[in-house]
Amino acid sequence: MATPRGRGTEIMSDARDVILGRVERALRTARIPAAITHEDADRDGSGDPEQVALPGVALPRTSLQERFVLEARALGVEIYVEPTRAAVCDRLRTLVAGLRVLSWNPTLLPYGCGAIVDGALLGSSPTAEQARAEIGVTACHGAIAETGSLALIAGPGCSPTVSLLPPVHVAIVRPEDLFESMGGFLDARAEAMTQSANCTFVTGPSRTGDIELSLTIGVHGPGRVAIVFGPSELRMKNSRSTNSSS
Amino acid sequence: MIVQLFPTCLVNEFHPAAGMSVARVLERLGCTVVLPEGLTCCGQPAFNAGFHDEARQVARHILGVLARTDGPIVIPSGSCSDMLVHQYIELFRDDASASAAARAVAVRCREFSQFVAERGGIHAAITRPARVAYHPSCHLMRGLGVRRQPLEIISAIAGATSVPFDEQEECCGFGGLFSIKNPEISASMMDRKLTAIDACGADRLVSCDLGCLLHLEGGLRRRGSAIKVQHLAELVDEALE
Amino acid sequence: MSGGFAERARDALGNRQLHIALDRTTAQLGLRRATGLASLERSDAVRDRARAAKMQVLRTLPDSLRQFEARLVENGARVHWADTTADANRIIVDIAMTAGVRRVAKSKSMVSEETHLNGAFERAGIAVVETDLGEYIVQLADDRPSHIIAPIIHMTREQVGRVMEQRLHVPYSDDTQTLARYARERLRDEFLRADMGLTGANFGVVENGTICLVTNEGNGRMVTTLPRVHVALMGIEKLVPTMADLDRLLKLLARSATGQKLTAYTTLVRGPRRSRDECGPEEMHVVLLDNGRSRILAGETAEILGCIRCGACLNACPVYRSVGGHAYGDVYPGPVGAIVTPGIRGLAPFAELPSASSLCGACREVCPVRLDIPRMLLALRREAVERTPQPAALRLGLKVFARVASRPRVYRVAAAFVRRMLRGRARGGWIRRAPGMASGWTRFRDLKAPAAETFESAWRRRAAAARKS
Numbered sequence: 001m002a003t004p005r006g007r008g009t010e011i012m013s014d015a016r017d018v019i020l021g022r023v024e025r026a027l028r029t030a031r032i033p034a035a036i037t038h039e040d041a042d043r044d045g046s047g048d049p050e051q052v053a054l055p056g057v058a059l060p061r062t063s064l065q066e067r068f069v070l071e072a073r074a075l076g077v078e079i080y081v082e083p084t085r086a087a088v089c090d091r092l093r094t095l096v097a098g099l100r101v102l103s104w105n106p107t108l109l110p111y112g113c114g115a116i117v118d119g120a121l122l123g124s125s126p127t128a129e130q131a132r133a134e135i136g137v138t139a140c141h142g143a144i145a146e147t148g149s150l151a152l153i154a155g156p157g158c159s160p161t162v163s164l165l166p167p168v169h170v171a172i173v174r175p176e177d178l179f180e181s182m183g184g185f186l187d188a189r190a191e192a193m194t195q196s197a198n199c200t201f202v203t204g205p206s207r208t209g210d211i212e213l214s215l216t217i218g219v220h221g222p223g224r225v226a227i228v229f230g231p232s233e234l235r236m237k238n239s240r241s242t243n244s245s246s
Numbered sequence: 247m248i249v250q251l252f253p254t255c256l257v258n259e260f261h262p263a264a265g266m267s268v269a270r271v272l273e274r275l276g277c278t279v280v281l282p283e284g285l286t287c288c289g290q291p292a293f294n295a296g297f298h299d300e301a302r303q304v305a306r307h308i309l310g311v312l313a314r315t316d317g318p319i320v321i322p323s324g325s326c327s328d329m330l331v332h333q334y335i336e337l338f339r340d341d342a343s344a345s346a347a348a349r350a351v352a353v354r355c356r357e358f359s360q361f362v363a364e365r366g367g368i369h370a371a372i373t374r375p376a377r378v379a380y381h382p383s384c385h386l387m388r389g390l391g392v393r394r395q396p397l398e399i400i401s402a403i404a405g406a407t408s409v410p411f412d413e414q415e416e417c418c419g420f421g422g423l424f425s426i427k428n429p430e431i432s433a434s435m436m437d438r439k440l441t442a443i444d445a446c447g448a449d450r451l452v453s454c455d456l457g458c459l460l461h462l463e464g465g466l467r468r469r470g471s472a473i474k475v476q477h478l479a480e481l482v483d484e485a486l487e
Numbered sequence: 488m489s490g491g492f493a494e495r496a497r498d499a500l501g502n503r504q505l506h507i508a509l510d511r512t513t514a515q516l517g518l519r520r521a522t523g524l525a526s527l528e529r530s531d532a533v534r535d536r537a538r539a540a541k542m543q544v545l546r547t548l549p550d551s552l553r554q555f556e557a558r559l560v561e562n563g564a565r566v567h568w569a570d571t572t573a574d575a576n577r578i579i580v581d582i583a584m585t586a587g588v589r590r591v592a593k594s595k596s597m598v599s600e601e602t603h604l605n606g607a608f609e610r611a612g613i614a615v616v617e618t619d620l621g622e623y624i625v626q627l628a629d630d631r632p633s634h635i636i637a638p639i640i641h642m643t644r645e646q647v648g649r650v651m652e653q654r655l656h657v658p659y660s661d662d663t664q665t666l667a668r669y670a671r672e673r674l675r676d677e678f679l680r681a682d683m684g685l686t687g688a689n690f691g692v693v694e695n696g697t698i699c700l701v702t703n704e705g706n707g708r709m710v711t712t713l714p715r716v717h718v719a720l721m722g723i724e725k726l727v728p729t730m731a732d733l734d735r736l737l738k739l740l741a742r743s744a745t746g747q748k749l750t751a752y753t754t755l756v757r758g759p760r761r762s763r764d765e766c767g768p769e770e771m772h773v774v775l776l777d778n779g780r781s782r783i784l785a786g787e788t789a790e791i792l793g794c795i796r797c798g799a800c801l802n803a804c805p806v807y808r809s810v811g812g813h814a815y816g817d818v819y820p821g822p823v824g825a826i827v828t829p830g831i832r833g834l835a836p837f838a839e840l841p842s843a844s845s846l847c848g849a850c851r852e853v854c855p856v857r858l859d860i861p862r863m864l865l866a867l868r869r870e871a872v873e874r875t876p877q878p879a880a881l882r883l884g885l886k887v888f889a890r891v892a893s894r895p896r897v898y899r900v901a902a903a904f905v906r907r908m909l910r911g912r913a914r915g916g917w918i919r920r921a922p923g924m925a926s927g928w929t930r931f932r933d934l935k936a937p938a939a940e941t942f943e944s945a946w947r948r949r950a951a952a953a954r955k956s
Binding site: 013015016018019020022023024025026027028029030031032033035071122123124127128131146147148149154155156157159160161164181182183186190193194195196197198199200201202203204205206207208209210211212213214216218219220221222 | 637643749757759789
């Protein structure tokens with residue numbers, strides 16, 4: 001609750017009381033229609049009309065990845081799918097070659113990619129320098145298949161500036177990062193989001209249609225977004241894996 | 247079966263032929279058509295203009311007339327049907343007995359094409375082939391949810407083809423008093439609609455609302471168009487002869 | 488038509504270039520919306536649930552506001568309450584002065600247009616720049632936005648090119664890529680130098696104090712990441728109960744507005760920077776504005792507070808498509824504007840707006856949260872009749888109509904009189920110039936002459952003849 005502290009805040013808490021009082025009184029006469037549901041809203045009688053897939057049955061990772069790639073490509077995102085760690089690192093090396101790099105903390109990049117961006121500018125570098133970077137390198141906290149989006153949770157070593165200031169953004173993504181929908185991500189990562197001041201879903205490059213609805217890519221954010229998918233890390237970590245589901 | 251016919255003020259005063267066609271089609275469907283004594287206007291002009299006391303005065307009278315009758319009430323107008331089906335209940339929200347009367351009447355009301363479809367439709371053949379542009383009136387389509395029935399009725403007429411046109415579902419610009427209170431905007435909407443109809447190659451314009459038809463036909467005449475304008479009932483009636 | 492709206496509408500109707508721009512862009516956006524919704528599984532259920540969430544917030548608004556405030560404070564944000572637009576501006580300027588702010592970068596905020604915030608900043612000697620491309624061009628051109636999500640829908644690329652040439656001293660171009668690049672270069676500097684970022688809020692989540700910003704350009708991210716102060720100005724109605732509800736509304740907002748599944752950036756802000764963050768605002772303020780919303784809540788149009796500002800109703804409205812946004816005379820145009828504007832500014836100066844509709848219902852059909860706009864327009868018309876002066880002829884005419892239409896015998900006589908009078912002016916069954924109020928009709932179309940005999944009379948004759956035979 002806002003505690004009154006001096007004249008300015010007394011006026012403020014007066015306004016608060018006035019507004020809340022008015023809102024309370026308004027509800028006595030407010031015409032707020034009752035809920036409507038539509039016939040096809042619960043067509044299959046599953047009880048939850050919004051459920052698309054049955055609960056408890058997760059779609060296999062490969063089709064999630066395929067879905068993500070489809071959605072992201074439709075947005076103009078460049079997708080690279082690499083079979084090995086080494087290939088991921090090679091791809092990144094090619095993408096950043098000759099460019100001034102801004103990166104997440106290298107230890108936070110998967111597949112040992114951190115080595116490729118050793119010596120790059122970091123989120124802790126002065127903003128003016130970060131603003132001169134030509135490519136930003138991140139991992140992600142989630143990859144949303146339904147929309148081809150990357151979820152980026154801000155934190156130490158994961159500054160939002162990295163995916164925002166340079167004209168190009170490259171994200172290294174693992175299959176383990178995939179979620180079917182934003183809802184799934186929000187549920188699974190609720191705790192991490194509580195600890196952070198900012199979570200952004202990046203869905204393709206920056207764009208505008210403000211002038212005659214004609215599409216221009218790359219306004220204030222990166223005009224070029226590239227995603228490098230690597231192999232599943234789970235399989236790598238588990239040296240005695242019997243059957244990889246992917 | 248006995249059905250009550252509510253002709254509507256526009257049909258009654260401006261185009262009784264449409265009312266006759268409705269009656270003949272209903273009779274062909276095996277109905278006995280009764281015209282209740284004392285019907286005037288559903289009151290929509292007053293209601294739409296915000297004069298709700300006046301609208302209630304008229305509505306009470308209409309409800310009184312209809313409450314003395316039984317059976318389905320067939321109305322050859324989407325907007326008047328919507329008035330009786332949805333808006334009377336809204337008008338009498340604060341009056342329990344009038345509300346109940348309104349509800350009792352509302353459930354009996356059927357717009358013409360809605361009724362014909364419920365009775366299994368009608369098969370007929372038209373002597374001169376007709377390319378028909380069907381204009382779905384707004385209250386009929388969005389207020390009552392009647393979308394397919396008029397098109398099905400047209401398809402069931404051998405020799406009649408439904409011709410689609412651009413932005414077919416957009417409002418024609420009549421809107422009752424809107425056409426007089428905002429004449430330039432109404433005319434602009436009418437122009438859009440008529441340009442699309444002209445371009446689609448139809449030789450007839452058909453709708454289920456006389457208001458829309460008077461407005462569009464008036465505009466077609468101003469353009470010197472030869473497109474024949476009919477209420478859906480007239481098209482069906484012509485095919486039945 | 489008479490009055491401000493009527494005149495502005497007439498001007499708009501005479502503007503051929505506006506007509507072309509509006510026609511094309513609203514049709515495009517309408518098509519994109521249809522495609523976007525079609526790609527949403529169980530869209531009906533999502534819309535129903537989203538509507539339920541917004542109505543639930545309204546029903547519990549006092550507690551929702553209190554809870555939202557408490558969560559914001561826990562997140563480290565400061566919460567301010569503004570009754571009027573002047574209060575909001577004063578609060579925000581005070582925040583700026585206290586923090587030593589000299590330059591403000593604004594991401595799109597319609598509420599800030601409502602309060603004329605830019606003027607308040609300027610009067611306080613604080614530089615403010617719009618960073619949303621459309622709003623930036625509006626600011627350069629000293630114009631006003633005409634659509635909720637496409638502010639310069641009324642301008643051609645040539646006009647934009649001329650504005651930029653004049654105001655930015657750059658070579659004239661009508662290539663949209665070039666024009667966007669001019670803006671990008673100029674505004675990038677502003678982002679880096681700004682002391683304060685000012686945003687609106689597409690949604691505020693009650694359960695955890697999250698502010699959600701939906702943008703395509705990246706300016707929303709810039710102004711909530713780089714400047715040391717972030718102020719979010721929002722109406723008290725922009726709340727949703729939970730993150731699950733936010734998810735539902737996010738599924739609907741971009742699809743309804745532009746056909747995108749999501750905009751390029753969906754940003755969830757949860758307070759100022761954390762202690763170990765490398766960037767982000769040191770101070771975050773949320774200003775909750777009433778400005779008539781509590782008054783709207785008290786009446787028949789409370790439901791309009793569920794609007795999520797997608798603009799779909801504008802693109803579907805044949806009236807908006809004919810006259811564009813400026814005709815509506817205030818910040819919010821189109822069907823939603825016809826209800827919100829009388830609510831926040833008062834009905835008397837804007838009584839024409841609820842009548843500027845044929846009640847076709849296209850708006851209700853496309854609204855993601857199924858707001859019953861026609862019902863609310865009718866309620867406002869009733870209120871206008873009760874509380875504002877009406878043309879004497881109309882008031883008298885409808886009183887007479889009510890009397891006559893409830894007395895069948897009188898009705899028959901009166902109708903016969905009118906029929907005879909009109910038939911007297913007809914040639915070949917049609918009237919080219921109608922008298923009195925009906926003259927508005929015949930300016931643009933012929934008026935069919937009434938029938939010599941009514942349906943009822945013909946019917947009774949036929950029935951009588953049948954009985955005789």
